[in-house]
Amino acid sequence: MKKAKQSYHHGDLRTALVAEALNLLEKQDFEHLSLREVARNVGVSATAVYRHFPSKESLLKALAEHGLAMLAEQQKWAAAKATGAAAFAQTGRAYVRFALANPNLFRLIFIHTPGRLRPDVESPDGSPARLLRGYVAHALGPRASAEQIFVAAMQAWSLVHGLSMLILDEQVEPKAAEAMIDRIISNEGLRLG
Amino acid sequence: MKKAKQSYHHGDLRTALVAEALNLLEKQDFEHLSLREVARNVGVSATAVYRHFPSKESLLKALAEHGLAMLAEQQKWAAAKATGAAAFAQTGRAYVRFALANPNLFRLIFIHTPGRLRPDVESPDGSPARLLRGYVAHALGPRASAEQIFVAAMQAWSLVHGLSMLILDEQVEPKAAEAMIDRIISNEGLRLG
DNA sequence: TAACATAGTGAGCGATGATAACAGTGTCAA
């Protein structure tokens, strides 16, 4: 890492801006994240940001990318703690826990990265979408059609995503949330008609 | 409805502001909804809004309340088209369809009405939360514990909420969404471990 | 060392949410 010194040129402003924005996201809603505040905290003029990001939107997009990578990494760690179906369930738990640990970043990801996780299209290796399809395909066995895999993947994803969102939106008591995760994911509930 | 005339006093400004805001929400993201634009469209000064709402936040909260009532109403209509478990499934479909038909309002509801739908607390009669608990309790039968009902309700809710959100966030192809609703809700997928 | 691309700066524009001071309007008691 280059030393910033007290020079005119920052050295690695883009990285610093992303880092500071992520830092601010731990304390405040992404709707209240301002370019000027990020720049101020990094010690640079507000307009310097525009050398690295054409708009605020593009900064947010970069943050979402970063968050997505974090999520994928944590899911991989979680999966490594078990095998087979249990490993799959672990990725689900990791998903919800990531949302709870990084609420603002989690929301940001889904508002600013359209279509990146969809299980019906090609996704980069190691992405959450790729992991999801892999696990579902494995769980359903080799005779499952692509259609079946897609539906099952969407269902599993909907479940953990919905649970995450409802907890974040305080529709579930936070202290009841952790216990809820296991119950919901282990599918104790009823079948809908 | 009182006639507005060209008088100094509007007559029913609060209602007019809510109506115009809902109207704007059909075209634009709620993050980009501005008090000034609402006031402008209603033909009143920007600060007049503050006679009826202490802050922008409180206007948004009023919109969320309104949206929640709309959702409950549509779920009741949908439920009336069937009986038993089929009726329950209809409320799920109505939920997702409401989200798709009113994306901005739907998002607003969950960001600005913390805790209003939770199935673990008392909720007003006719509210979505009340409906949900009733249906789940009925589906599980009289021997189900409150705990079981709560978990099952959260699971069903997570599923439709997650599906709604993922479709809104364009993680599912919009034209594939409608077909997906039935498959997901009828629980064709796999069970998680 | 001169030329040039890169990465910063400050001034300023239009818009926003919000506050303060003020003005028009309706009601109701004296």
Add this chain to the structure above:
DNA sequence: TTGACACTGTTATCATCGCTCACTATGTTA
């Protein structure tokens, strides 16, 4: 009838925001 007063609106103003413009400082390379 009138006049005090609460209610509901207005104008002026503030700090902040995203963004553009013209400009300056720095690093690179011919």
